[in-house]
Amino acid sequence: MKMTRKLTAPAIKARKGGDKLVMITAYDEPSARIADRAGADIILVGDSVANVVLGRADTLAMTVDEMVYHTAAVMTAEPSGLVVGDMPWLSYHTTPREAVHNAGRLIRDGGAGAVKLEGGRKRLDVVRAVLDAEIPVMGHLGLTPQSVHAMGGYRVQGKQAAAAYELITDAKALADAGVFAIVLEGVPDVVARTVTEEIGVPTIGIGAGADCDGQVLVFHDVLGLHDKRTAKFVRQYAQLADTAVAALEEFFSDVRNGVFPGEEETYHMPEDSAQILAELSEASGELPGSGIVADGFLADEAMEN
Ligand code: KIV
Numbered sequence: 001m002k003m004t005r006k007l008t009a010p011a012i013k014a015r016k017g018g019d020k021l022v023m024i025t026a027y028d029e030p031s032a033r034i035a036d037r038a039g040a041d042i043i044l045v046g047d048s049v050a051n052v053v054l055g056r057a058d059t060l061a062m063t064v065d066e067m068v069y070h071t072a073a074v075m076t077a078e079p080s081g082l083v084v085g086d087m088p089w090l091s092y093h094t095t096p097r098e099a100v101h102n103a104g105r106l107i108r109d110g111g112a113g114a115v116k117l118e119g120g121r122k123r124l125d126v127v128r129a130v131l132d133a134e135i136p137v138m139g140h141l142g143l144t145p146q147s148v149h150a151m152g153g154y155r156v157q158g159k160q161a162a163a164a165y166e167l168i169t170d171a172k173a174l175a176d177a178g179v180f181a182i183v184l185e186g187v188p189d190v191v192a193r194t195v196t197e198e199i200g201v202p203t204i205g206i207g208a209g210a211d212c213d214g215q216v217l218v219f220h221d222v223l224g225l226h227d228k229r230t231a232k233f234v235r236q237y238a239q240l241a242d243t244a245v246a247a248l249e250e251f252f253s254d255v256r257n258g259v260f261p262g263e264e265e266t267y268h269m270p271e272d273s274a275q276i277l278a279e280l281s282e283a284s285g286e287l288p289g290s291g292i293v294a295d296g297f298l299a300d301e302a303m304e305n
Contacts (some may be wrong), residue, residue: 007041007082009114009136013180015041016202021181021214023204024222027053027070031219032077040081042181042204044116044216045071047086048145052220059145062088064102071110084138085112089146092117097128103130103137116183118144120170124177131178139174141167141195143186144194154231156207158191168195175199183216184208186233207233 015021023042026032027049035043046154047059049070064087071085084107092099114136117123130137142157151157158164168191181202184192189209196203196211205212221230223238232253254260269277 006080006113009082009180010119012042012082013201014076016200016213021202021204023214023216025049025052025216025219026077026079027219028073029076032074032079032083034218036077036079036081040079041214042082042084042216043074043079043114044072044084046218048052048086048218052218052226060089060148064091064105067091068105068110071106075111083112084109084116085110085115087115087117092123092126092130096126099126100133100135101128103135104133104137105204107135107202111132114138114180116140118146120167121173121187127174127177137179138204139179139182140185141170141174141182141187142191143183145185154186156186156188158187162176164173164188164191164194167191171195171199171203175201181214184212186231193281207231212260234293 012021012254021041022039023044024035024038025044025046025048026035026038026040027045032043045067047062047067049066050059052054067085067088071083074083087099091102099117103117106112106115115130116138117130118140119127120139120141127137127139144153144156144157145154148154158167164187167187171184174182179201179242181204182195182199183204183206184195185205186207189211192203192205192208193211196213196219202213204214204216206216217234220226221234222237224236225241225244227241230236251260268274
Protein backbone atom coordinates (compact mmCIF):
# COMPACT_ATOMS: atom_id res chain seq x y z
CA MET A 1 0.00 0.00 0.00
CA LYS A 2 1.39 3.38 -1.05
CA MET A 3 1.86 5.74 1.89
CA THR A 4 1.97 9.13 0.12
CA ARG A 5 -0.79 11.50 1.16
CA LYS A 6 -3.52 12.02 -1.42
CA LEU A 7 -4.58 15.48 -2.49
CA THR A 8 -8.24 16.20 -1.76
CA ALA A 9 -10.77 18.56 -3.32
CA PRO A 10 -10.59 20.97 -0.32
CA ALA A 11 -6.77 20.94 -0.59
CA ILE A 12 -7.04 21.85 -4.27
CA LYS A 13 -9.51 24.64 -3.46
CA ALA A 14 -7.10 26.00 -0.84
CA ARG A 15 -4.45 26.40 -3.55
CA LYS A 16 -6.37 29.39 -5.02
CA GLY A 17 -3.84 32.09 -5.91
CA GLY A 18 -0.92 29.93 -4.74
CA ASP A 19 1.42 27.65 -6.66
CA LYS A 20 0.02 26.86 -10.10
CA LEU A 21 -2.05 23.68 -10.23
CA VAL A 22 -1.02 21.06 -12.78
CA MET A 23 -3.66 18.75 -14.18
CA ILE A 24 -3.47 16.13 -16.92
CA THR A 25 -5.86 13.54 -18.24
CA ALA A 26 -5.26 9.79 -17.84
CA TYR A 27 -7.42 6.86 -18.83
CA ASP A 28 -5.67 3.73 -17.62
CA GLU A 29 -3.10 2.48 -15.14
CA PRO A 30 0.08 3.14 -17.16
CA SER A 31 -0.91 6.71 -18.04
CA ALA A 32 -1.93 7.37 -14.42
CA ARG A 33 1.41 6.05 -13.15
CA ILE A 34 3.27 8.31 -15.56
CA ALA A 35 1.14 11.33 -14.54
CA ASP A 36 1.71 10.51 -10.87
CA ARG A 37 5.47 10.09 -11.26
CA ALA A 38 5.59 13.48 -13.00
CA GLY A 39 3.77 15.09 -10.06
CA ALA A 40 0.22 15.77 -11.26
CA ASP A 41 -1.92 17.60 -8.70
CA ILE A 42 -5.09 16.46 -10.45
CA ILE A 43 -5.65 13.53 -12.80
CA LEU A 44 -8.78 13.94 -14.88
CA VAL A 45 -10.33 10.80 -16.29
CA GLY A 46 -11.77 12.91 -19.08
CA ASP A 47 -14.44 11.88 -21.52
CA SER A 48 -11.80 12.92 -24.07
CA VAL A 49 -10.94 9.21 -23.77
CA ALA A 50 -13.53 8.97 -26.55
CA ASN A 51 -11.31 10.95 -28.91
CA VAL A 52 -7.78 9.96 -27.98
CA VAL A 53 -8.21 6.32 -26.96
CA LEU A 54 -11.39 5.12 -28.65
CA GLY A 55 -10.90 7.07 -31.89
CA ARG A 56 -14.34 8.68 -31.83
CA ALA A 57 -15.10 12.05 -33.44
CA ASP A 58 -16.74 13.45 -30.30
CA THR A 59 -17.36 12.58 -26.66
CA LEU A 60 -21.12 12.17 -26.87
CA ALA A 61 -21.39 8.38 -26.94
CA MET A 62 -19.45 7.85 -23.71
CA THR A 63 -21.46 6.04 -21.05
CA VAL A 64 -21.27 6.06 -17.27
CA ASP A 65 -20.15 2.41 -17.37
CA GLU A 66 -17.25 3.28 -19.67
CA MET A 67 -16.21 6.23 -17.49
CA VAL A 68 -16.37 4.04 -14.37
CA TYR A 69 -14.22 1.43 -16.14
CA HIS A 70 -11.51 3.97 -17.02
CA THR A 71 -11.68 5.68 -13.61
CA ALA A 72 -11.20 2.35 -11.83
CA ALA A 73 -8.23 1.58 -14.07
CA VAL A 74 -6.63 4.93 -13.19
CA MET A 75 -7.24 4.32 -9.48
CA THR A 76 -5.25 1.08 -9.55
CA ALA A 77 -2.16 3.28 -9.96
CA GLU A 78 -2.93 4.79 -6.51
CA PRO A 79 -1.89 8.28 -7.62
CA SER A 80 -1.13 10.97 -5.03
CA GLY A 81 -3.06 13.61 -6.95
CA LEU A 82 -6.81 14.06 -6.86
CA VAL A 83 -8.58 11.84 -9.39
CA VAL A 84 -11.59 13.53 -10.98
CA GLY A 85 -14.09 11.44 -12.95
CA ASP A 86 -15.75 13.18 -15.88
CA MET A 87 -19.52 12.85 -16.08
CA PRO A 88 -20.47 11.91 -19.64
CA TRP A 89 -23.15 13.58 -21.71
CA LEU A 90 -26.72 12.79 -20.63
CA SER A 91 -25.59 11.39 -17.28
CA TYR A 92 -26.58 14.66 -15.54
CA HIS A 93 -28.89 16.42 -17.99
CA THR A 94 -32.21 14.82 -17.03
CA THR A 95 -32.84 14.97 -13.28
CA PRO A 96 -30.71 15.86 -10.24
CA ARG A 97 -31.60 12.43 -8.82
CA GLU A 98 -30.11 10.67 -11.84
CA ALA A 99 -27.07 12.97 -11.72
CA VAL A 100 -26.42 12.06 -8.08
CA HIS A 101 -26.75 8.36 -8.89
CA ASN A 102 -24.28 8.62 -11.79
CA ALA A 103 -21.82 10.84 -9.90
CA GLY A 104 -22.03 8.31 -7.07
CA ARG A 105 -21.04 5.52 -9.46
CA LEU A 106 -17.85 7.37 -10.44
CA ILE A 107 -17.03 7.69 -6.74
CA ARG A 108 -18.17 4.31 -5.41
CA ASP A 109 -17.43 2.02 -8.38
CA GLY A 110 -14.69 4.08 -10.05
CA GLY A 111 -12.94 5.29 -6.88
CA ALA A 112 -12.67 8.97 -7.95
CA GLY A 113 -12.38 11.72 -5.34
CA ALA A 114 -14.53 14.22 -7.27
CA VAL A 115 -16.53 14.59 -10.48
CA LYS A 116 -16.49 17.17 -13.26
CA LEU A 117 -19.51 18.32 -15.21
CA GLU A 118 -20.00 20.90 -17.95
CA GLY A 119 -22.22 23.98 -17.81
CA GLY A 120 -23.10 26.98 -15.67
CA ARG A 121 -26.37 28.31 -14.26
CA LYS A 122 -28.31 25.86 -16.43
CA ARG A 123 -26.82 23.00 -14.35
CA LEU A 124 -26.98 24.65 -10.93
CA ASP A 125 -29.71 22.37 -9.55
CA VAL A 126 -27.66 19.34 -10.56
CA VAL A 127 -24.45 20.79 -9.13
CA ARG A 128 -26.19 21.52 -5.82
CA ALA A 129 -27.73 18.03 -5.67
CA VAL A 130 -24.36 16.33 -6.28
CA LEU A 131 -22.68 18.58 -3.70
CA ASP A 132 -25.50 17.77 -1.24
CA ALA A 133 -24.59 14.09 -1.68
CA GLU A 134 -21.11 15.04 -0.36
CA ILE A 135 -19.46 14.64 -3.76
CA PRO A 136 -16.98 17.40 -4.69
CA VAL A 137 -17.74 18.96 -8.06
CA MET A 138 -15.39 20.61 -10.57
CA GLY A 139 -17.13 22.93 -13.03
CA HIS A 140 -16.30 23.29 -16.74
CA LEU A 141 -17.18 26.42 -18.75
CA GLY A 142 -16.40 27.90 -22.17
CA LEU A 143 -15.82 25.47 -25.02
CA THR A 144 -17.65 22.53 -23.48
CA PRO A 145 -17.25 19.61 -25.90
CA GLN A 146 -20.52 17.96 -24.88
CA SER A 147 -22.29 21.02 -26.36
CA VAL A 148 -20.62 20.58 -29.75
CA HIS A 149 -23.91 20.53 -31.67
CA ALA A 150 -25.44 23.41 -29.70
CA MET A 151 -22.27 25.51 -30.23
CA GLY A 152 -22.18 24.65 -33.96
CA GLY A 153 -18.72 23.09 -33.66
CA TYR A 154 -15.68 23.35 -31.42
CA ARG A 155 -15.46 27.13 -31.22
CA VAL A 156 -13.79 29.56 -28.85
CA GLN A 157 -16.49 30.89 -26.50
CA GLY A 158 -16.98 34.30 -24.88
CA LYS A 159 -15.41 36.35 -27.67
CA GLN A 160 -18.17 38.95 -27.60
CA ALA A 161 -18.74 41.10 -24.51
CA ALA A 162 -22.27 39.80 -23.86
CA ALA A 163 -21.21 36.15 -24.09
CA ALA A 164 -18.17 36.85 -21.91
CA TYR A 165 -20.41 38.49 -19.31
CA GLU A 166 -22.69 35.41 -19.29
CA LEU A 167 -19.69 33.14 -18.83
CA ILE A 168 -18.34 35.22 -15.92
CA THR A 169 -21.80 35.15 -14.31
CA ASP A 170 -21.90 31.36 -14.73
CA ALA A 171 -18.50 31.03 -13.08
CA LYS A 172 -19.61 33.13 -10.10
CA ALA A 173 -22.78 31.06 -9.74
CA LEU A 174 -20.82 27.78 -9.76
CA ALA A 175 -18.31 29.12 -7.23
CA ASP A 176 -21.14 30.36 -4.99
CA ALA A 177 -22.80 26.94 -5.21
CA GLY A 178 -19.62 25.33 -3.87
CA VAL A 179 -17.61 23.79 -6.71
CA PHE A 180 -13.95 23.38 -5.68
CA ALA A 181 -12.47 24.45 -9.05
CA ILE A 182 -13.55 25.39 -12.56
CA VAL A 183 -12.02 24.36 -15.88
CA LEU A 184 -12.08 27.19 -18.41
CA GLU A 185 -11.71 25.85 -21.93
CA GLY A 186 -11.33 27.77 -25.19
CA VAL A 187 -11.96 31.33 -23.99
CA PRO A 188 -10.04 34.58 -24.58
CA ASP A 189 -7.35 35.26 -21.96
CA VAL A 190 -9.07 38.41 -20.69
CA VAL A 191 -12.22 36.43 -19.90
CA ALA A 192 -10.25 33.76 -18.01
CA ARG A 193 -8.29 36.47 -16.17
CA THR A 194 -11.50 38.20 -15.12
CA VAL A 195 -13.06 34.95 -13.88
CA THR A 196 -9.85 34.06 -12.03
CA GLU A 197 -9.82 37.44 -10.31
CA GLU A 198 -13.50 37.39 -9.43
CA ILE A 199 -14.05 33.93 -7.97
CA GLY A 200 -12.66 32.34 -4.82
CA VAL A 201 -11.91 28.91 -6.28
CA PRO A 202 -9.07 27.92 -8.63
CA THR A 203 -9.53 28.20 -12.38
CA ILE A 204 -7.80 25.62 -14.52
CA GLY A 205 -7.27 26.71 -18.08
CA ILE A 206 -7.08 24.84 -21.35
CA GLY A 207 -6.87 27.30 -24.20
CA ALA A 208 -7.67 30.10 -21.73
CA GLY A 209 -4.39 32.01 -21.49
CA ALA A 210 -1.72 32.15 -18.81
CA ASP A 211 -3.59 33.79 -15.94
CA CYS A 212 -5.58 30.83 -14.62
CA ASP A 213 -4.68 29.24 -11.29
CA GLY A 214 -3.64 26.09 -13.13
CA GLN A 215 -3.47 24.43 -16.54
CA VAL A 216 -4.69 21.15 -17.97
CA LEU A 217 -3.93 19.35 -21.22
CA VAL A 218 -4.81 15.96 -22.66
CA PHE A 219 -2.17 13.26 -22.02
CA HIS A 220 -1.95 12.04 -25.62
CA ASP A 221 -1.64 15.61 -26.95
CA VAL A 222 1.19 16.61 -24.60
CA LEU A 223 3.16 13.46 -25.33
CA GLY A 224 2.48 13.32 -29.07
CA LEU A 225 0.96 9.86 -28.75
CA HIS A 226 -0.98 10.37 -31.96
CA ASP A 227 -0.25 11.97 -35.30
CA LYS A 228 -3.50 13.92 -35.58
CA ARG A 229 -3.77 17.70 -35.78
CA THR A 230 -3.97 19.36 -32.37
CA ALA A 231 -5.68 22.57 -31.24
CA LYS A 232 -3.75 25.87 -31.13
CA PHE A 233 -3.60 25.70 -27.34
CA VAL A 234 -1.71 22.39 -27.24
CA ARG A 235 2.03 22.33 -26.70
CA GLN A 236 3.60 18.95 -27.53
CA TYR A 237 6.48 18.12 -25.21
CA ALA A 238 7.37 14.85 -26.97
CA GLN A 239 6.54 12.92 -30.14
CA LEU A 240 6.11 9.50 -28.59
CA ALA A 241 4.11 8.12 -31.52
CA ASP A 242 7.21 8.58 -33.72
CA THR A 243 9.41 6.99 -31.05
CA ALA A 244 6.97 4.08 -30.81
CA VAL A 245 6.85 3.55 -34.58
CA ALA A 246 10.66 3.56 -34.75
CA ALA A 247 10.87 1.03 -31.89
CA LEU A 248 8.35 -1.31 -33.51
CA GLU A 249 10.09 -1.03 -36.88
CA GLU A 250 13.33 -2.08 -35.18
CA PHE A 251 11.60 -5.04 -33.47
CA PHE A 252 10.00 -6.20 -36.73
CA SER A 253 13.30 -5.86 -38.56
CA ASP A 254 15.12 -7.88 -35.87
CA VAL A 255 12.53 -10.66 -36.15
CA ARG A 256 12.73 -10.68 -39.93
CA ASN A 257 16.52 -10.76 -39.84
CA GLY A 258 16.65 -13.51 -37.21
CA VAL A 259 18.41 -11.38 -34.58
CA PHE A 260 15.49 -11.42 -32.14
CA PRO A 261 15.29 -13.28 -29.81
CA GLY A 262 18.97 -13.44 -28.92
CA GLU A 263 20.83 -15.34 -26.23
CA GLU A 264 19.72 -12.95 -23.47
CA GLU A 265 16.01 -13.35 -24.27
CA THR A 266 16.14 -17.17 -24.46
CA TYR A 267 15.52 -19.82 -21.76
CA HIS A 268 17.85 -22.80 -21.54
CA MET A 269 17.53 -26.32 -20.22
CA PRO A 270 20.10 -27.74 -17.81
CA GLU A 271 22.85 -29.44 -19.84
CA ASP A 272 22.05 -32.99 -18.54
CA SER A 273 18.32 -32.67 -19.35
CA ALA A 274 19.13 -31.44 -22.83
CA GLN A 275 21.35 -34.46 -23.29
CA ILE A 276 18.56 -36.87 -22.16
CA LEU A 277 16.07 -35.12 -24.40
CA ALA A 278 18.40 -35.48 -27.38
CA GLU A 279 18.89 -39.18 -26.68
CA LEU A 280 15.15 -39.82 -26.20
CA SER A 281 14.13 -38.09 -29.36
CA GLU A 282 16.89 -39.85 -31.30
CA ALA A 283 15.79 -43.26 -29.95
CA SER A 284 12.04 -42.89 -30.55
CA GLY A 285 12.09 -40.49 -33.40
CA GLU A 286 9.61 -38.30 -31.54
CA LEU A 287 9.61 -35.82 -28.66
CA PRO A 288 8.99 -37.05 -25.12
CA GLY A 289 5.77 -36.16 -23.25
CA SER A 290 5.19 -32.75 -21.76
CA GLY A 291 5.97 -34.04 -18.23
CA ILE A 292 9.67 -34.18 -19.04
CA VAL A 293 9.80 -30.92 -20.98
CA ALA A 294 7.89 -28.94 -18.31
CA ASP A 295 9.60 -30.61 -15.34
CA GLY A 296 10.60 -28.07 -12.68
CA PHE A 297 9.40 -25.01 -14.59
CA LEU A 298 8.09 -22.25 -12.33
CA ALA A 299 6.11 -19.21 -13.52
CA ASP A 300 8.59 -16.90 -11.79
CA GLU A 301 11.37 -18.30 -13.93
CA ALA A 302 9.84 -16.47 -16.87
CA MET A 303 11.04 -13.19 -15.32
CA GLU A 304 14.57 -14.39 -14.56
CA ASN A 305 17.42 -12.85 -16.47
O1 KIV B 1 -12.40 15.39 -21.20
C1 KIV B 1 -11.40 16.10 -21.02
O2 KIV B 1 -10.26 15.69 -21.23
C2 KIV B 1 -11.60 17.46 -20.52
C3 KIV B 1 -10.40 18.34 -20.45
C4 KIV B 1 -9.99 18.73 -21.79
C5 KIV B 1 -10.63 19.50 -19.56
O3 KIV B 1 -12.69 17.82 -20.21
